[in-house]
Amino acid sequence: MPEFHLLPDAAAVSATGFDILWWYEVAVAIVMTTLIFAGVFFFAIKYRRRSETETPRTIEGSPLLEITWSVIPFVVMLTFFFWGAALYFHNQNPPADAMNIYVVAKQWMWKVQYPNGVREINELHVPVGRAVKLTMASEDVIHSFFVPAFRLKRDVVPGRYNEMWFTATKPGRYHLFCAEYCGTEHSGMIGWVTVMEKKDFENWLVSGGGEGSMASQGQKIFQQLGCSTCHLFDEQGRCPNLKGMYGSRVLLSDGRTVVADEAYIRESILDPNAKIVAGFQKDIMPTFQGQVSEEDILELTEYIKSLAETRGGMFTSEQTGPTTGGARGGSIANAGQGSLDTRGTSMTNQPPRAEANAQAQDASQPAAPKPAAPGGKR
Amino acid sequence: MSTELVDRVDSPVNYLNATSGWKSWLFTTDHKRIAVLYLISITVFFGLGGLFATLMRLELTTPQGDLFTSDTYNKLFTMHGIVMIFFFLIPSIPATLGNFLIPMMVGARDLAFPKINLLSWYLYIIGGIFALTAIVMGGVDTGWTFYTPYSTTYSNTFVMPAVVGVFIAGFSSILTGLNFIVTVHKMRAPGLTWGRLPLFVWSMYATSLIQVLGTPVVAITLALVGLERLFHVGIFDPAIGGDPILFQHMFWFYSHPAVYIMILPGMGVISELVGCFSRKRPFGYSFIAGSSLAIAVLGFLVWGHHMFVTGQSMYASMVFSFLSFLVAVPSAIKVFNWTATMYRGSVVYSTPMLYAFGFIGLFTIGGLTGLMLATLAVDVHVTRTYFVVAHFHYVMVGGMVFAYLGGLHFWWPKITGRMYPEAWARFAALVTFVGFNLTFGPQFMLGYLGMPRRYHAYAPEFQPLNVLSSAGASILAVGYAIPFIYFLWSLKYGEKAGNNPWGAKGLEWETTSPPPTFNFDHTPTVTGPAYDYDNREKEEGGEIG
């Protein structure tokens, strides 16, 4: 039986940041509680009733005092707010070079898949010191991916992707819980997050691969579903050419542009007419709702991502990095075949914001001429 | 019980013995009798909810799920939540103390719409019967929040009767609020201006506004859940086009203000108690009154803080977080003012005052942990864990239930004409306070350690704190059982209370105990401000008032 600890493990950068804020708030709370308790006790004892006939004088109140004890706590609260919001923003916004791992939740298990095809259930292996982004989907109800040691939690909502990222700092095994009630075996929907040294992780990852990379799985599905009859790569088909599509800006038939990210690909598979690429017909592609599982969609997404990279030359090249960066753009470098780490690892836990942004901007420049290009049919 | 009660009180004609027979109770339009009907019915539901809680705490003494199956446990916490929130906390103070006191406090013969008042009790009972049906048929396992798509598509339990029950009980709550609003506006005695109203009336008025504005939205939301569950058209089912997050928006639009429906009446009671047992007008009367209204309005702007980790837009989350801090300001004002009221007062430690001390302390803890939960980054870790469970129990049980018990002790002589045994009552208040802190204090730590709520079985390292919590719960149960016994006992053997055993100010103390059916022989006329304990004001020329 594990020992009883009063403090939870802290095994990620986010946990350290959280704990500082947390103890600050706990300290404020203790000070305030003490003040109130002391006031109540002091007054209650000092001004206890000494005779049955005594009548204290009325004190009407004091607007100045009221303002004081409204404004001072509020200023303290503002520090809570800004600090908390800043940290939250940071935690919502994965760095551009984060390693991508896919999580599919279903009653009552966590299915994890790595781009190279390694699959796990109720286990997640991540390397130390590397930003990891989870793209999470649910096949049934709302679940919530909760790793106390990282102080992070994110709901996994059916019908959409939710993302979460972290940089683990301490090797070890940590609890993974489902934190949103999801039915009978909710409390059994638990697992372990294993944080490993980089070397160990690479070895583990290489040894684990089974049926080929996610992209190659996706390619199979792409053929099976007959996608390839319309989405041609060499010449113009009835549907947009998917090569180089991922991560680019796409001009839509109604004049809007969207970034072709995971969410867009997912939507286009399930609801093809929602966002039609400019120059193409509606109603040509049927919906694949009900024919593909969330996992299939993720594999197809990986496949489409890999197409983007092969077009840009070698998929290992840094420059083809995320076109618009950030959460949705995601990392494409580690997609496709082979090891995740072929392009070298970023040693810093989090790349400096400025650098990441610069990268994002660089990448978006070449992407700009691309809009609607996939088909070239205007 | 009620008819026996009539025989025992041999005082002159009062509302209890004016008429007799079960019909005179079930078809009464007297607000005081309806309050007693409510008192009995919510006690039944409180007992039921408490039973579920006891069973849960028993299960949680061991990390393995060994006492119940997971399905049973899930039903237990769901039914605990539904019963306690919709059938105990929401009607508790408004429907009992509020019903009993508001007409008297404003110097009226009854509420504005006595028949509607009776109707609201019947709606409550019908709603309760539906909820009980759901329990008897086999229970519900969705959690009291009915989150979609679990509740609409995946749960195989009796969701429909529970939803219908809550829907109907909602209308009971709306009608109570409507009645109070009109009564406070239109039925005040001559001379009773808004600035002279007791603070309890102010907070009940604010509560009523929330009931009237918020409850219809949850009604429509639950109707949509019912529709979706029956016909599966996809309103909340993402597989066929719906958006489950929309349910959460609509649900919390009511259910966050609903926590103010639960706590505001408690705050009103505490304002009365602190004033009376310090023999002093509450410090900053107008700020306490105004903060009630501020809480009622601001309370509608913060619901999104329940959804920080759902994938709600982070910009919306930021807005909601900021607004949540705003709503904390009026709550803080109240706590400071209560404390300041005792300054240079004449404080006496009667049982109701002990509960008020408990309330101030526990509500402070509940409120401060609420601030932590409103902090975006902190919420991400501790939301949906036992930290949240502890937080809202500190506010709802440590706050609201303490206020309810305090108020019940305070007005018990007025309601029944009898005193409760003071020594026992003080002892019970102490036991409750200790038991409560032992039960829910450890849960804060469990939450920080990362134990998710609604877990039937849990990781072994959480066991020590859970055992502590369960032990505390058994003490808490004793603390609740004692008042139950001596209140019943006092109906027959209690010392006869005079009209005003506490020397309190307020129109309700100027009539007999128990009051006559129409409360006052003559409509009272109010000439001074509320809580004029200090009669020097008048002697010195009455410059105030």
Add this chain to the structure above:
Amino acid sequence: MNHKVVPVRTYLLIWAILICATFTTLGIAFLDLGPWNIVVALMIAFTKMSLVVLFFMHVKQQNNLTRLFVVAGFLFLGILIALAMSDYGTRNWLTPGRMW
């Protein structure tokens, strides 16, 4: 507070305006004003509502209390829709790292 008896003429006038407004909305709906269609339709609806509330429901002669309750209803409805839309409207905003 006293309910004055309103002349029939006033009621008829309001009725005539309401009927005209209804057919105006209907007519405008068949024109293509782009996004303005719905704006115009709602503006006319608001006007119609105000007329009904003020004249048929006698709010014009009522005290401020009634007016306050009417306004409160729409205020809180506005809060519901506006704050819910603050989520839906900003979900697809770029995350801050990508804004610059």
Add this chain to the structure above:
Amino acid sequence: MADLDTTIEGHPPFLQHHFDDLHQQLDSSTLGMWVFLLTEIMFFGGMFGAYTIYRTMYPGAFASTSRYMEPVLGGINTAVLICSSLTMALAVRYAQIGKRKLIRIFLILTMIFGIAFIGVKFSEYYMHWKEHLVPWMDFQYPEHPEFFHQAQILFCFYFFMTGFHALHMFVGLGLLTWLLIKNERMSFGSEYYTPVEITGLYWHFVDIVWIFLFPLLYLIGANK
């Protein structure tokens, strides 16, 4: 609030025991109805809110539903309802001055308009049913198969909102019937016309709900 008569003597028969005078009774009842209407605003408001959100989420599907709506029928129905509001307002007016015959006439006229509205509405429902547009009852959407699910949600809201509105109409008709009977038994007048007044408020509110439902449900994409 001044000069409250605290004695019970001279209580008119229609003054309830707990009120001081008729004035207070009328005021309370009117305020009570307004607070109830506040509740109703939020009740329908919840639906309008959910509808608005789906509408912004699925603009295309929304536009596609318009071809199944009959704007002209909706417009006529709006006019019918406005007429009923006029007659209701007049009924209240004559209740204020105690003209029993005119009250009767205008109450009956109001009911006729109300029934006409419901008649038109239900014939529309019948047409929708014929066209398989009722969700969960063999819903079909052949013109835009890609919008099947979304349109189903939208039609669900359509039936839900208009259905609740129709339900309110039925309640209103019930209240009018009750008023008609009451009008024969006792005389309304400047002393006492509370029931007519508050029923009128309710009826006008139901009218207002429709004033918003009409453009939102019928007029989207009517120009396409």
